[in-house]
Amino acid sequence: MPVIEILPDLFFIQRGFLNGNHFVWRGREPVLVDSAYVGGYEETGRLIAGLGVDLSRVRLIVNTHTHCDHIGGNHRIQERSGCQAALHRIGKHFIDTRDDWSTWWGYYGQEAEFFEAHVGLEDGDRIDVGPYEFEVLYTPGHASDGIVLYNRRHRLLFSGDALWEHDASALNPRVDGSAAHFAQLDSLDRMAELDIDRVFPGHGPPFSEVRKAIEKSKDKIRNFMYDPDRLGRSRIKKVVSYTLLMTGAIDENALFQRLMAWPCFPEFVDIEFQGRYRELFDDSLDSLAALGRVERRDGRVVSLLEP
């Protein structure tokens, strides 16, 4: 896994699709930003320890949002260290009230563990990651509780899932409301006002062509907004692809049953494709296979993406 020392003792750990990227400040009282997916916890702990950080000494975890691939290690790291967790006040509310719908976990059938949320952040707050001060920007759209962290002095942005280099992250109007697209566009506009040298995203490698990435995301969202058929197919493909990462290699029919058992897949099909569940499932597998993201082997299907 690529590990980059962004600034002295501040590390970026690049993971995959199932596990979000995360950050470590290596100091006397270590600070983490995000903690990947619970199923990847062993690897997360190993990567952090590999930097010479004792997990039992962690003082604080800051979360960019409460999706399962960003908070997965929180509970277990808190058990070991008793550390605090800081996240946007809306995310803190989701966690405080054990709301696994707004966090998407119960909607997508994702594995995740609740944890203790101590600090509710607001737009404009400042938070210290060791000696480095970050500004908190509230960037809803992809997640109702999404924040990005901006270090003005070094012109760095930790963008979570609010900004990726080559793709727009998934939006979920069924959970976050029909205005999610507009909120995401506004959040991208806010990021466009910042002076940024390098973005460290929630998935994928760091990048410097910030404006290009923002415009690409905005184009993609706008195109989707006016093409419900394409949006529906893309959404379904993302659900199938992510579920497959969670299950590992699985019988095709079992994957279909798994998808039908949670609200996300049937609802996404019903919105645009009126109950044509199996057809849309088959179509999305064909299309993912053509893109080289999944492979079929004797009735079983396996993800080719980095978990």
Ligand SMILES: [Zn+2]
């Ligand atoms: Zn997310």
